[in-house]
Structure formats: C-alpha cells, structure tokens
Amino acid sequence: MDRALGLLSLVASGDGRGVPITFLTDASGLSRPTVRRMMIALIRAGFVEQDAQTRAYHLGPESYIVGQMAVRRFDLLGLAMGNLLALSAESGDSSFLSVRRGSYAVCLHREEGSYPIRTQALQAGDRHPLGVGAGSMAILAALPEAERRIVRDDVAQEIRRHYAGYTVGVIDKSVAIAEAQGWALNPGQLMANSWGIGVALRAPTGDVIGAVSIAALDSRMQPDRQPMLAELLTREARAIERKLERRLAY
Known part of the structure; x- marks a missing residue:
C-alpha cells in the first residue's frame, strides 16, 4: 500500500498533466511490471x-x-493563503507552502513578491525528498531522530541519483543547524544563486505536516x-497553526 499510494502522489505531482510510466518508474525506483500492476489496481x-x-x-x-472530503477538514492552503x-x-x-507526503515534500503554492528578479527553484506541484530545499529541510529537522533515519534510508x-548538491553528510549538518536555530537554510544547494529559509508547520497533535518558506x-x-x-516565517507559521487548531476544534 505504501508503494501504491506513493505512485498516486507521483501522478498528482503532474499538476493536471499526464504522467508517463517512465517517470513513475524513475521516481519510485520500482520495476515497470510492478508499477503497471499497481496502476491497474488504482484504475x-x-x-x-x-x-x-x-x-x-x-x-x-x-x-x-x-480530496473534496479532505478539504472540508483540512484546507491548509485556504488557511495559509493570507499568511x-x-x-x-x-x-x-x-513565499511557499509545502506539505509533507511521507518521505517527500510537495509544494502546494508559490506566492510572488514585488522584487523584480525572482528565483525559479520551486514551483507549485514540485516534489522533493525531505531535506532538499529550505521548506523540505525544515520538515526533516522537526521530525524525531528515529523518523529522520527512516526518511534518510x-x-x-x-538523492544520490538526482541531487548533486546533496549528500547524507550535507543533510545531517543542515539538520543540526536547523535544530539549533529553529529554522532551515538552503544556501543554493538545489539551484545555484537561489537561497531559501524554511520553518516547519505542526498540526495540533504535534505532527509535522509541512512548512512555509521564502526563496530569493x-x-x-x-x-x-x-x-x-x-x-517573519516563524510569526506566520505560528499564526497558521493557530488557525488550524481552531478549524479542527469544530
């Protein structure tokens, strides 16, 4: 079920565009026959x-x-849009809102600022392993150590195949810094000259559900x-968490 739901998330990452089976096999690491069997079940x-x-x-x-049923209870983007x-x-x-999906972070929304020169490192629908990018790193750093090890494995x-700027050592060092200062920094590791800062978001249960970030x-x-x-990010992250707590109380 974990693998099938992971494939479903990959289809969703197409953001309305069709996703070929070659993308699913490359991104999941599963064999083509396995992907095909799972897709038939999902169909x-x-x-x-x-x-x-x-x-x-x-x-x-x-x-x-x-999705519509989930929105009634957990419309995170609707809650966070003003922030x-x-x-x-x-x-x-x-600024960006990302959500956690297992061992990955998915960008839900990108809101442009007024500065005329913008970074294109992250777009809505982009999906990266936890630890890759500022928001994704903030999520990883907020997890318990045992859970971080599972994600890392x-x-x-x-990461070895597709993210040249990252290694396990680089991610571990970034996690330690993020834990110490309460926010994560991506100093151009995902895309040269594009830096980011991220702060994790938690549900009222304490579970890490996503992050807000800024890139420039x-x-x-x-x-x-x-x-x-x-x-700024910490202020708005806490405001989103308070709104989420009020929403789930009803």
Missing part, C-alpha cells in the same frame, strides 16, 4: 485514469471525491537579512 478503484492515446496517467474521479500574501508583501520575495538512493537570490539572503526573514 480499478477510480483513483487513476489512463489516456487511451498517450498512455499517460491522470488522477481519476475518486481522487477528486476524496503567504503577508510574507511576500513584507519580504518582497517569493528511504530517499538516499534518489543569494544577494538577498545574506546573514544580515536571514534573522529578519526567519522571524
């Missing part, structure tokens, strides 16, 4: 559809129904500006 259940001409996979009607607007207005830079092969050119993320951006 039977209505969670996935396959285009008859392109053979690409799309989310099916059951995914929409389940993202505030972050981008005050910083002038792009789960994504180690993908390296010239706008130097040490003299980092504490101010981290303070």
Whole structure:
C-alpha cells in the first residue's frame, strides 16, 4: 500500500498533466511490471485514469471525491493563503507552502513578491525528498531522530541519483543547524544563486505536516537579512497553526 499510494502522489505531482510510466518508474525506483500492476489496481478503484492515446496517467474521479472530503477538514492552503500574501508583501520575495507526503515534500503554492528578479527553484506541484530545499529541510529537522533515519534510508538512493548538491553528510549538518536555530537554510544547494529559509508547520497533535518558506537570490539572503526573514516565517507559521487548531476544534 505504501508503494501504491506513493505512485498516486507521483501522478498528482503532474499538476493536471499526464504522467508517463517512465517517470513513475524513475521516481519510485520500482520495476515497470510492478508499477503497471499497481496502476491497474488504482484504475480499478477510480483513483487513476489512463489516456487511451498517450498512455499517460491522470488522477481519476475518486481522487477528486476524496480530496473534496479532505478539504472540508483540512484546507491548509485556504488557511495559509493570507499568511503567504503577508510574507511576500513584507519580504518582497517569493513565499511557499509545502506539505509533507511521507518521505517527500510537495509544494502546494508559490506566492510572488514585488522584487523584480525572482528565483525559479520551486514551483507549485514540485516534489522533493525531505531535506532538499529550505521548506523540505525544515520538515526533516522537526521530525524525531528515529523518523529522520527512516526518511534518510528511504530517499538516499534518489538523492544520490538526482541531487548533486546533496549528500547524507550535507543533510545531517543542515539538520543540526536547523535544530539549533529553529529554522532551515538552503544556501543554493538545489539551484545555484537561489537561497531559501524554511520553518516547519505542526498540526495540533504535534505532527509535522509541512512548512512555509521564502526563496530569493543569494544577494538577498545574506546573514544580515536571514534573522529578519526567519522571524517573519516563524510569526506566520505560528499564526497558521493557530488557525488550524481552531478549524479542527469544530
């Protein structure tokens, strides 16, 4: 079930575009026959559809129904939208909301700031292993150590294959720094000249559910500006958590 649900998340990462089986096999590390068997099961259940001409996979009607049910209880983007607007207005830079999906972080929304030169390191729908990028690193650093080890083992092969700027040692060092200061910094490891700062989001249960982050050119993320951006992010992250607590109380 873990693997099948992981494939469903990969289909969702297509953001409305069809996802070919080659993408699913590369991203999941599963064999083509295994992916095909699981996709057939998801198609039977209505969670996935396959285009008859392109053979690409799309989310099916059951995914929409389940999503609508979830929104009634847990519309994180709806709750956080005003906070993202505030972050981008005050910083002038792009702000992001990411959610945790197992060992990965998925970007739900990107809100542009007023600064004319923008980084393109992260877009809505992008999915990266936990530890890759500022928001993703903030999520990883907020997890208990035992859970971090599980995540690290789960994504180690993908990081080696697809993320040249990252190693286990680099991620462990970043986790230690993020734990100590309460926010995560990505100093251009994912994309040169694109820096980011992230702060984790928690559910009322204490579970880590996502992160808010800000990304900008390296010239706008130097040490003299980092504490101010981290303070903005922490303020808005706590405000989102309070709204979520009120929502789930009803």
